Amino acid sequence: MIPRHTADLKGEDFIPYLLSGFMSKQYKKLSMAEIWEPLLPNKVVVPTSTGRYALWYFLEIADLQEGDEVLIAGYNYYVVVRLLVQKGLKPVFVDIDPETLGMDAQDLAKKVTERSKLVVVTHMFGCPANLGDIKRVCETNNLLLFEDCAHAIGTFYQQQQVGFMGDGALFSFGMQKILNTFGGGMLVLDKTFAPRYQPDPYTRSWFASFAETLFYAGSSFFMAPGLYGWSIHPVIKYAMKQAEKGHTKLRDLITPSKDNPDYRFKIDSRAPFQPFMKKMCELQLARLADNVLSRREAVNQLKYAVKDVPAVEVLNEDKYGFYNGSYLGLYVPNPEALTDYLEQNGVFSHPHEFFDCSRLKQFADFKNHCPHAAYASDHIIRLPSYPSLRDEDINKIAMGITRFLSQ
Numbered sequence: 001m002i003p004r005h006t007a008d009l010k011g012e013d014f015i016p017y018l019l020s021g022f023m024s025k026q027y028k029k030l031s032m033a034e035i036w037e038p039l040l041p042n043k044v045v046v047p048t049s050t051g052r053y054a055l056w057y058f059l060e061i062a063d064l065q066e067g068d069e070v071l072i073a074g075y076n077y078y079v080v081v082r083l084l085v086q087k088g089l090k091p092v093f094v095d096i097d098p099e100t101l102g103m104d105a106q107d108l109a110k111k112v113t114e115r116s117k118l119v120v121v122t123h124m125f126g127c128p129a130n131l132g133d134i135k136r137v138c139e140t141n142n143l144l145l146f147e148d149c150a151h152a153i154g155t156f157y158q159q160q161q162v163g164f165m166g167d168g169a170l171f172s173f174g175m176q177k178i179l180n181t182f183g184g185g186m187l188v189l190d191k192t193f194a195p196r197y198q199p200d201p202y203t204r205s206w207f208a209s210f211a212e213t214l215f216y217a218g219s220s221f222f223m224a225p226g227l228y229g230w231s232i233h234p235v236i237k238y239a240m241k242q243a244e245k246g247h248t249k250l251r252d253l254i255t256p257s258k259d260n261p262d263y264r265f266k267i268d269s270r271a272p273f274q275p276f277m278k279k280m281c282e283l284q285l286a287r288l289a290d291n292v293l294s295r296r297e298a299v300n301q302l303k304y305a306v307k308d309v310p311a312v313e314v315l316n317e318d319k320y321g322f323y324n325g326s327y328l329g330l331y332v333p334n335p336e337a338l339t340d341y342l343e344q345n346g347v348f349s350h351p352h353e354f355f356d357c358s359r360l361k362q363f364a365d366f367k368n369h370c371p372h373a374a375y376a377s378d379h380i381i382r383l384p385s386y387p388s389l390r391d392e393d394i395n396k397i398a399m400g401i402t403r404f405l406s407q
């Protein structure tokens with residue numbers, strides 16, 4: 001079986017976690033700023049519980065007023081939009097460039113008003129967004145810029161790791177992301193935008209945090225291709241069955257990207273960033289360049305193998321810079337049907353990981369017309385691109401796509 005995502009951790013990556021009890025003194029001495037310095041020089045780095053905490057903290061220090069407008073791409077992770085709404089801000093949805101799934105700078109310029117204060121740009125799937133033009137719109141109109149780099153460690157714009165151009169940027173080290181520390185994330189701030197905010201102290205129980213990290217560590221372990229089929233996969237099947245009966249807890253835990261209108265950010269909902277995570281960052285950053293090259297190779301091989309299938313449309317991932325291969329997306333006529341077909345053949349994909357938030361019911365107050373975002377929402381399928389994919393795996397995926405779409 002080919003899982004849609006694999007943590008791609010090596011044995012050594014689990015050691016900091018397993019030793020965290022004994023090594024906590026040494027790990028506490030490590031500095032996140034130093035670990036990230038080569039990629040993000042001259043930045044202030046604030047470790048956070050998860051990526052969304054980084055956005056939350058940024059919104060707290062960014063001096064925004066209730067009702068201020070935040071320009072954000074329609075094709076997005078609804079949680080990010082939810083945080084804006086929860087803060088009393090007004091999301092204004094901007095259409096995307098269909099070739100990169102990132103914000104369209106021309107549409108951005110058209111949607112700026114007197115009340116606009118902030119632009120949130122996402123490097124969707126690890127494709128660099130059109131940062132130059134977007135930054136120019138921000139400068140002309142005196143807007144803050146925040147970069148969502150959740151998919152984009154190893155993504156470069158003008159030879160620099162993305163996240164350098166914004167006033168702030170979020171990074172995520174969640175289980176589904178290219179660098180995984182069993183939860184965790186960070187807020188990156190421009191030095192001129194020095195942290196004015198100290199996060200509230202945690203009131204969450206030690207045990208809840210321990211159990212949560214254990215859950216993510218265990219899940220990351222069982223996501224490996226040889227284990228997935230008889231461990232995680234049956235649990236997901238079970239969770240989906242339970243969800244059909246109205247018990248959605250387990251499903252929401254393992255499929256966080258489903259559109260959930262009841263989701264609200266709570267500051268104490270996740271384990272704090274822990275010192276062993278710094279060591280995990282260090283180990284995985286040392287392999288990042290190799291990881292990215294293998295992923296790009298997998299993406300290129302798959303795109304090449306399906307190039308003669310007329311129903312498939314590909315992205316132009318490197319249009320504005322250097323793509324990290326973290327997510328592989330293709331446009332297909334019916335992603336749900338293709339996902340089902342591939343699954344019968346042992347290949348797992350995701351037919352609807354992100355949505356056109358400008359059309360979601362939960363954001364009906366901010367409804368907007370973003371045709372390219374709508375098209376991506378209805379047609380993008382996410383396929384595996386992790387480095388341990390073998391040639392025969394890629395062939396199997398390509399054959400599945402070709403057979404289904406040539407029927």
Ligand SMILES: *Cc1c(COP(=O)(O)O)cnc(C)c1O
Pocket residue numbers: 050051052053076077080122148150151171172173174184185
């Ligand atoms: C995962 C993700 C986030 C948030 O990261 P968490 O660590 O889950 O809070 C933000 N934006 C995008 C696009 C993501 O995929």
